[in-house]
Amino acid sequence: MTDNDSQFQENWFEHNIPQWREWLGAFAGRAGLRALEIGSFEGRSTRWLCGNILTAPDAHIDCVDFFAVDPVYGDYHARFRKNTAAYQDKISEYAGPSFEMLRQLEGPYDIVYIDGWHSAFGALSDGVMTWPLLNVGGVMIFDDYLWLPPKLGKVAKPSGLSRRLTKLRGGDWRREALQRRIDSVAVDTPKLGVDHLLDTLRGYHEVIGSQYQLAVRKTRGFDQGQVGHDT
Ligand SMILES: C[S@@+](CC[C@H](N)C(=O)[O-])C[C@H]1O[C@@H](n2cnc3c(N)ncnc32)[C@H](O)[C@@H]1O
Structure with missing residues (x-):
């Protein structure tokens, strides 16, 4: 499917592709690869991931979004379905606010893309809830790290x-x-939430890219028996 026969109203993704190739290229084609996307909208990032990285037959992506009719953007869920139709067997949809939907998801994931609610709390809570679901060696990408209203x-x-x-x-x-x-406007942008999350995870991640988007690789999990035990 090309952009000519797809249904997009916005293009908030394609400028990221060179960086995504760098950050995610090593995962391409890997059997059993699992991704999680918070904020799928019309499916641009979903479709790119399915067509370029999640190419193994059993690779999969869980997509979280309200998937509702929006007063500004209309029925973006219908457009998501059309734009990702070629990959429907790779995609599971979770319709609702991320802090409710994420409770249903189990992981583990190799890739987590956070592009939902662009507030400090939204980015922080999505990051906190998904970090334990990310494999060591996995990559978490925050969109709009330097976004301003x-x-x-x-x-x-x-x-x-x-x-x-x-x-x-x-x-x-x-x-x-x-x-x-x-x-x-700190609480109205993701950066404060992302920075504070990563401060709490010092020693557990490396930053692999920090421009308009920020990407980290998880370098360590919590040790066996560590969670809940003070040192
Ligand atoms: C910027 S768009 C995502 C763009 C998409 N990744 C792309 O490549 O085109 C943000 C999306 O996040 C969704 N969203 C915002 N807050 C959310 C929340 N709390 N839970 C789930 N989805 C949310 C919106 O409905 C919207 O579709």
Whole structure:
């Protein structure tokens, strides 16, 4: 199926493909591969995963979304079904808010993609609930790590002097200006939630990419008998 005969209204995914090839390429074609996606919408990321990574006959993806008719985006669930029809035997749908649906899922997963509720709490709770389901060696990707609510408009460019001073002390004015903006609406963007989650998981993950999306590989599970036992 090409984009000509598919039904998409938005393209919030394809710019990520080069990075996803880098982060996920080693999983491609692996037998028994399992992925979890929170926020499937019209199925762009789902379809790419099915066509490029989950290519083994028994590979599978669990997709969590409201899958309801949306006042702005209409019947995106019907479009999801059409766009992913070629892969329907690889896909299970879980319709409802992630913090309810995730309780039904067992894992383990090799890939977890978090692209649902873009608040700090949403990203944090999706991450907390799915981390134990991720295999060691598995990859978790957070979309919109540096997202800003559109109502804030573009990040203003500081004066030339200010930019030069930032550069002199080894800073990056774009990143710093963006961080100030994110701090001003912290709970309304994913970054605060993702950063705090990863702070609690120091020693258990490595960051494999951090730009607009953030990707981590799980390097260690909790040890046998560790959970619930204070050291
Ligand atoms: C940005 S879109 C996902 C885009 C999609 N991954 C793609 O590649 O086109 C976000 C989706 O997350 C869903 N969503 C938002 N909050 C959610 C929640 N708490 N639980 C489940 N799904 C949620 C929305 O319904 C929407 O379809």
